[in-house]
Amino acid sequence: MSLEQELIERLQQLNPTHLAVVNESAGHGGYFPGKESHFKVSIVSEDFAGLRLVQRHQKVYAAAGDLLSAGKIHALAIHAYIPTEWTGQAPESPECAHAPKT
Template identity: 70%
Template sequence: MTLQTELEQRLQALSPTELLIENESHGHGGYYPGKESHFKVVVVSSQFDGLRLVQRHQKVYGAVGDLIAPSRIHALAIHAYAPDEWTGAAPDSPDCAHQPKP
């Protein structure tokens, strides 16, 4: 099972109305085809209603647990929204300083 699939399965615990997972590993140093180390996650859930940003991130980290480890996921960009905050778009991730050069 891929890490992306594991992320998707575990984040179902948050009962998301929207869940977008993007493997951004290709934009980082040391990339090779099939590498899974950097992800961007957009989660929209009513479980985030009334929570501060840090509390939302804690819920996400609680759901993905041991996937965040040096040998698994190195970086996870989290965009967590309550349903009434979701506009249909999340911000782009910044370029990596170690991004492969063309």
């Protein structure tokens, strides 16, 4: 199973009403086809109600668990919302300074 699919399955425990996991590895240095190292997560859940941003991120980290260890996911951008905050779109990711040059 791919890291992306494992991450999606683990984040289901947060009862998302919206979940998008994007593999952004191709935009980072050292990329090769099939590499899974950098991900962006947009997640909307009532489980985040009453939590500060850092607490929401901690819940996502806890759900991801050992996927965030060496040799697996190197970077995880998290956009965590409650349903009333969700506008239908997460912010764009910045360009990586070490991205392959085209």
